[in-house]
Amino acid sequence: MASLRQTPGPMTDTMYDIWDGSVLRQFKGPDGEVFFKSNPSNTEIHLAFSMFVDWFNLFGTKQSGKHVSFGAVYMVCLNLPVDLRYQLENVYLAGIIPGPHEPSSYHLNHVIRPLVDDLIDAWSPGFQLTHTAAHAFGCLVLCAVIPLVCDLLAARKTAGFAGLGNLEGKYCSFCLQTAAGIANTDVSSWKHRTWKEHVAITELWRDAESEGIQEKIYAQFGIRWCELLHLTYWNPTRFTVIDSMHNFFAGDLQHHCRNVLGMSADAKPIDECQVQPHAPVEQERELDIAINAIKLGSLTGLNRVRRGYIVALTQANNVRPKTNVSRNPLERLRKKDQVIGKLAYAKALLDWVSRQVS
Numbered sequence: 001m002a003s004l005r006q007t008p009g010p011m012t013d014t015m016y017d018i019w020d021g022s023v024l025r026q027f028k029g030p031d032g033e034v035f036f037k038s039n040p041s042n043t044e045i046h047l048a049f050s051m052f053v054d055w056f057n058l059f060g061t062k063q064s065g066k067h068v069s070f071g072a073v074y075m076v077c078l079n080l081p082v083d084l085r086y087q088l089e090n091v092y093l094a095g096i097i098p099g100p101h102e103p104s105s106y107h108l109n110h111v112i113r114p115l116v117d118d119l120i121d122a123w124s125p126g127f128q129l130t131h132t133a134a135h136a137f138g139c140l141v142l143c144a145v146i147p148l149v150c151d152l153l154a155a156r157k158t159a160g161f162a163g164l165g166n167l168e169g170k171y172c173s174f175c176l177q178t179a180a181g182i183a184n185t186d187v188s189s190w191k192h193r194t195w196k197e198h199v200a201i202t203e204l205w206r207d208a209e210s211e212g213i214q215e216k217i218y219a220q221f222g223i224r225w226c227e228l229l230h231l232t233y234w235n236p237t238r239f240t241v242i243d244s245m246h247n248f249f250a251g252d253l254q255h256h257c258r259n260v261l262g263m264s265a266d267a268k269p270i271d272e273c274q275v276q277p278h279a280p281v282e283q284e285r286e287l288d289i290a291i292n293a294i295k296l297g298s299l300t301g302l303n304r305v306r307r308g309y310i311v312a313l314t315q316a317n318n319v320r321p322k323t324n325v326s327r328n329p330l331e332r333l334r335k336k337d338q339v340i341g342k343l344a345y346a347k348a349l350l351d352w353v354s355r356q357v358s
Contacts, residue, residue: 004047004079006040017082023146023238024048024078030124035144043135044126047143048078051094052243053112053150053158055102057318067352069318071097073112075145105157109227112158116227119145123231145231147239151246153316159240160202160226162218163316173240193237202229294353299346307342314349321348 008019015021027048029035035046055071073095076085084090094115097103103111121127122143130138148159156163161173175190184190201217206225208214218224228234246252286309293301294313302310314321321344 004045004077005081006046006079007036007038018050018078018147027144027146028233029142035142042139044140044142045135047141049075049092049143049145050078050147050149051075051145053148053154055097055154055318058099067318067355068100069102070099071102071111073097073115078146102157105160105163105224108157109225112227116230119143119231123233144233145228146234147241148228148236149241149243152242152252155240155242158226159228159236160224161236161240162222162224174237195235195237198223198237199229202226294350297350297354299343299350302346302350303343307345310342310345310349314345314352317349317352319348319352321345 005019008025012020018024024036025034027035029046036048040046052074053071055069058068058070072093075092075094077090077092078085080090095111097108097111122141124142126140126142128138128140129135132139148155150158153163155161155173159173173193175192177184177190201221202223202225205214205217205223208217214224226236228236242252286305290302290305290309290313293299293305313319321340
């Protein structure tokens with residue numbers, strides 16, 4: 001039987017696991033003391049979990065197949081050794097989000113509320129086990145969910161941050177950079193979000209007297225109340241994590257650095273580029289043009305919009321443009337990194353909308 005890790009290791013310059021970072025070292029328990037102590041109590045077990053939320057097409061991702069979206073909420077115990085932590089039998093499926101469509105950002109709160117209610121009790125007072133293999137006379141178990149690990153869209157929806165189409169363009173869960181300042185790569189000039197301010201604003205949203213007031217708060221600050229904030233220890237400005245699969249293996253980090261931020265080695269200086277980032281007002285105008293073109297089913301009108309907006313709309317709805325797939329594996333490998341044209345995305349989006357209407 002694998003032993004559960006309850007204490008961070010010695011401080012080193014190299015981090016191999018979440019236990020080597022500062023979050024678990026500084027994390028405070030219900031009593032205000034360090035939760036994961038170097039000398040854990042023989043009568044208590046302190047467990048840390050990571051939480052994952054994501055959606056998938058139950059029928060596969062074929063362009064010609066059904067387009068439905070089912071979700072799953074699952075948790076992993078970080079106290080387990082790394083080689084056991086993500087084995088299927090050790091992953092806790094905490095909930096299934098029925099389809100055929102994803103719930104809205106607000107309605108997702110209702111889906112995860114039962115889980116959060118259990119986590120509140122697991123934090124304080126915890127639950128008492130009468131007997132375990134290592135504790136013949138029982139022990140008290142206290143649990144905390146710390147990182148929320150998702151792709152970008154699921155993370156923003158679950159943690160209460162505005163989507164990428166927010167008018168103010170506050171697209172980051174850690175800082176207050178706006179779309180107008182996307183070219184600013186000087187980290188020292190970024191204004192960071194604070195936990196206290198975040199909670200105060202989301203409580204204003206939660207307690208607003210009308211939906212109209214909520215919409216104004218959401219548009220101005222880019223955040224709203226999320227169910228996880230009932231966990232008094234959960235810090236959305238620090239615990240929201242984009243998973244490594246999307247960041248590295250799916251190429252999101254490369255895409256953002258090279259294509260969004262223009263950090264390609266052969267990129268022109270920003271003042272020489274023909275395409276400049278849009279200001280919030282311009283973003284709103286472009287999105288209005290795209291939406292009107294979609295309503296009219298106009299490929300010509302939609303093709304007038306910048307490629308980035310069309311791609312974002314297709315990805316947000318899990319739409320994939322059609323591509324010619326060669327039977328030759330070498331040919332498929334060669335074409336893998338080729339950029340799909342804007343027209344292909346526009347056609348795929350209009351085809352998808354027409355199927356939804358019919």
